Amino acid sequence: MTDRRTFLSASAVVAATPVLAVASSAGAAGAAGAAGGGRPGGLPKQAPDRELKALLQEIDPHRIETIVRRLAGFGTRHTLSSQDDPVRGVGAARDWIYEQFQAYAATSGGRMSVELQSYVQPPASRIPEPTRITNVVATLRGSGEPGRIYVVTGHYDSRASDVMDATSDAPGADDDASGVAAVLEVARVMATREVQATVIFAAVAGEEQGLYGSDHLAQQLKGAGADVQAMFSNDIVGTGNAHDGTAADPRTVRLFVEGVPTAETPAQTSTRQSVGGENDGASRQLGRFVQDVAANPQTGMDVRVVWRRDRYLRGSDHISFLLRGYPAARFTEPRENFAHEHQNVRVENGVQYGDLVEFCDFRYIARVARVNAAALWSLAQAPGTPKGVVIDTTQLTNATTLRWQPSSAPDIEGYEVLWRETTAAQWERVLVVGNVTTTTIDLSKDNVFFGVRAVDRDGHRSPVAAPVPG
Known part of the structure; x- marks a missing residue:
């Protein structure tokens, strides 16, 4: 020996x-x-450092509840709704989110900056006329390697039963005020801390119409040659209780990670498969990393990694990053209630339907936020993935x-x-x-x-x- x-x-x-x-x-x-120091049966998990433990304790379900209720209170946040009404529509939600990020940036000692990233989307699928789409982006600049970047998003637009209905109430509490609330709360607690690499927190728009906001964000980063080493989408993370008669699962969040990279050429696929197959792509490695650093008593969650790009017939903003060759993954609750999602607010037989605040579990969203925080902090403080x-x-x-x-x-x-x-x-x-x-x-x-x-x-x-x- x-x-x-x-x-x-x-x-x-x-x-x-x-x-x-x-x-x-x-x-x-x-x-x-x-x-x-290796051992059969698995490796020891990476324990959270002292600063991460303190950070996770600061994530507040009451603040998350305030965010979800405020976003739902704009009536509708449909991409085609009013951009100028101060109290109703996607524009009012945009401006409120911007104010929150600005407040967090004020505590950062100059490390965090906030911008409204806008462009005009020409007529396209689910966009009948030229429409301004605006992402609200907060960037926490790294002190050691600012060129190494990690991105986390939630989409702040919502929809009714008819995806083109821009006037009916569409509170979008679970889909996706919950994801925006998680992103905002993680941004708040990380703003006061110094990180080695750069973290971008984004509330993106146009998701329900076709991932337009995240597509623009991803393309801006790609065009700038940004070294994005991981991206997470938080989409439908409001509850572990589907309210459909099944048992609640309040301690599990799913993380979808694709196998063969979407942007890969056939030659790259052949090369990679010769040494690791589809289970060793960068997004799968990201899933392993998150499961390692985030499934601990401090988060109170089990990260169920699903080796698929996303659910059948569904998609989220991580796909915009996958299409540009970036490692990306999607957080979502363990079981969706499709009867309540994307519904106009209505009452049938005494039961309310619609994506309502009442169906959210704010402590669950806080635990999802802790999973995000554990992953982002661990990524930003560690060295970058070897190249x-x-x-x-x-x-x-x-x-x-x-x-x-x-x-x-x-x-x-x-x-x-x-x-x-x-x-x-x-x-x-x-x-x-x-x-x-x-x-x-x-x-x-x-x-x-x-x-x-x-x-x-x-x-x-x-x-x-x-x-x-x-």
Whole structure:
């Protein structure tokens, strides 16, 4: 065992170190796991740091209730409703959200800025005439790596039964005042804190008409060459009780993550599948990361990761980012009540229908907000996901050589190599390799899937990056 540890330590620094023969891949996995602290059956979860624990405690369900009730109180927030009425319609909601973000920015010491990001959408599907669409965007600039960006959204527009009905009441409490409330509350508690990377909080418009607001936001970032390393959409996160006779599930939130990246070319798909398959795309790694850092007693939630882009016949604003090649995922409640969603407010047999405030659970929304906060804080404080990760496939050998680009994080401590059986869903073992950019491990690349993540001096870990052949 001592000889094996010596080999692994040396090979992490010099890729050309001679490879020791092993009796079997299982034996190599056991030895490497012992050397690097890995263990069978899963890795220890990343515990929240002291600042994150304090941040999560500040998230307030009463504030969330105030936000949901205020947004529902605008009557309708339909994209085609009034933009100039001060008390009713999408314009009034836009201006109120802007005021909230401005108030949060005032506590940030200059780190947060707020803008109204507007454009005129020409006639298109569900847009009968040129229509101004406005996102309300608050940017919390990172102090260490401001060019590394994480985005979180909720959509503030709503709809009635008829998607083109811009006049009927459409309070949209669950869909999606709940998501906007979660985003606003996370922005409030993070505004007072310094983060290493930049976090963008956005209340986007035009979702119900065709993801128009998020599409514009994603394209603006893509056109600027922004390094968006993760995006989350919060859409229908109002309750764990579907109010349809089924058992309530108040401690679960679903996170939808796609497999094969939407923007991937066939050649990229073929390359990636040779080393990890659809379960190792960046969005799937993001799902694993969120499940790791956010499912803890401080959030009070179980993150149920669903390996799909979204629900059947449905879609949300994360798709706008997926289409541009960014890792993205969608939070939503565990079971939807389709009878109450997208309905004009009405009463039948003494039962109210419509997306009403009464169907929301504000403590549930607060727990969803804590999940978002845990994910965003952990991402923004950790080093970025390693880039340029390559697995050497140029030689026939039972060892595995991995290479990657050095991190630009100012407090980088080093890197860890992870692996799992090809039939396993989660990473199973980890090896600390130090602050290097090349490592050789006495374990066959033919038998397992590999990944690399970065670690800073405080123990914050990045999402895992899967390698491509090189």
